[in-house]
Amino acid sequence: MQDEQAAIIEELGVAAQFDAKSEAERRTTFLADYLRASGARTYVLGISGGIDSLTAALLAQAAVRRLRDGGYAAEFIAVRLPYGVQADEADAQAALATIRPDRSVTVNVKPAADAMLSEVKREAPDLFEGARADFHFGNVKARERMIAQYAIAGAARGLVIGTDHAAEALMGFFTKFGDGASDILPLAGLNKRRVRAVAKVMGAPDGLIFKVPTADLETNAPLRPDEDAYGVTYDQIDDFLEGKPIDEAARERILTQYRSTTHKRALPVVPLT
Numbered sequence: 673m674q675d676e677q678a679a680i681i682e683e684l685g686v687a688a689q690f691d692a693k694s695e696a697e698r699r700t701t702f703l704a705d706y707l708r709a710s711g712a713r714t715y716v717l718g719i720s721g722g723i724d725s726l727t728a729a730l731l732a733q734a735a736v737r738r739l740r741d742g743g744y745a746a747e748f749i750a751v752r753l754p755y756g757v758q759a760d761e762a763d764a765q766a767a768l769a770t771i772r773p774d775r776s777v778t779v780n781v782k783p784a785a786d787a788m789l790s791e792v793k794r795e796a797p798d799l800f801e802g803a804r805a806d807f808h809f810g811n812v813k814a815r816e817r818m819i820a821q822y823a824i825a826g827a828a829r830g831l832v833i834g835t836d837h838a839a840e841a842l843m844g845f846f847t848k849f850g851d852g853a854s855d856i857l858p859l860a861g862l863n864k865r866r867v868r869a870v871a872k873v874m875g876a877p878d879g880l881i882f883k884v885p886t887a888d889l890e891t892n893a894p895l896r897p898d899e900d901a902y903g904v905t906y907d908q909i910d911d912f913l914e915g916k917p918i919d920e921a922a923r924e925r926i927l928t929q930y931r932s933t934t935h936k937r938a939l940p941v942v943p944l945t
């Protein structure tokens with residue numbers, strides 16, 4: 673393995689060994705312990721119909737159940753955050769049926785996202801013309817989801833769970849201060865196939881575990897696979913994170929993407945002292 677690959681694996685906290693059952697247990701305990709230690713009472717998480725949010729939600733629901741059994745009042749709130757009607761709503765409902773959250777809240781982010789875009793556009797229409805406009809608006813949707821989750825967490829003595837994991841962190845594939853904003857990351861250090869393995873031992877159905885991952889942010893390209901945007905496959909990303917050799921073009925693509933998104937994995941830049 674090359675030095676840079678090894679350094680990235682260490683930075684992103686990807687373990688050499690992995691056992692799904694013990695990881696599920698360790699991460700459930702982590703969520704339970706942190707909620708109690710923080711004095712907060714609620715975990716809040718957006719449920720998209722994808723595997724990352726399903727896995728994090730299964731861990732969170734198990735953690736709050738365990739806390740309640742131990743006499744600590746705790747609750748999990750699952751938040752549906754469609755932009756209008758989403759193409760894979762049935763998957764989101766299947767995820768909710770699997771999670772069986774203590775409470776479920778649906779907030780349509782379309783009115784707020786549309787209103788924000790139209791106000792910004794009125795002042796600076798030239799910035800929102802052309803092919804990239806839909807892409808930039810996708811980030812507005814992700815940030816509206818963040819606002820809704822923090823509104824609920826603030827009112828419910830809650831903490832917002834993020835679903836970032838090593839595969840997405842490697843590629844910087846999240847909206848800064850959108851889905852990248854959270855209080856706690858129970859999937860940190862897992863690559864995508866390890867997220868799926870944790871989901872499996874937590875009882876998720878195969879149809880959701882092996883669903884094609886999608887950020888689903890672009891209005892003009894619903895359910896666009898993440899792999900189309902990456903130009904590499906999750907298998908290649910996962911192999912890279914497990915220290916395995918991958919083909920040279922994929923490796924270059926990953927490293928270029930990793931280097932150009934360094935700022936997304938860091939605190940805001942400050943003057944040198």
Ligand SMILES: Nc1ncnc2c1ncn2[C@@H]1O[C@H](COP(=O)(O)OP(=O)(O)OC[C@H]2O[C@@H]([n+]3cccc(C(=O)O)c3)[C@H](O)[C@@H]2O)[C@@H](O)[C@H]1O
Pocket residue numbers: 810811814840844845846847848849850851886887888889898901935941
């Ligand atoms: N060098 C630098 N130092 C410090 N800050 C820098 C910077 N370069 C850009 N920035 C800032 O970062 C901003 C760009 O970052 P950001 O706003 O995140 O936008 P960006 O990285 O351009 O787009 C987000 C990407 O993440 C994907 N995504 C988003 C949300 C969810 C998911 C998913 O998988 O579910 C995927 C989305 O499809 C897209 O490819 C710039 O507008 C600028 O403010």
Ligand SMILES: Nc1ncnc2c1ncn2[C@@H]1O[C@H](COP(=O)(O)OP(=O)(O)OP(=O)(O)O)[C@@H](O)[C@H]1O
Pocket residue numbers: 717718719720721722723724725726751752753754755758817835840851884885886887888
């Ligand atoms: N439509 C949505 N409703 C609720 N939450 C959402 C929605 N879209 C995105 N999110 C939140 O943003 C997170 C990031 O999305 P992302 O696509 O990376 O994960 P996912 O959909 O759970 O899994 P996958 O990557 O396999 O599609 C989600 O885990 C979820 O918490």
Ligand SMILES: [Mg+2]
Pocket residue numbers: 720722723885886887888
């Ligand atoms: Mg998704």
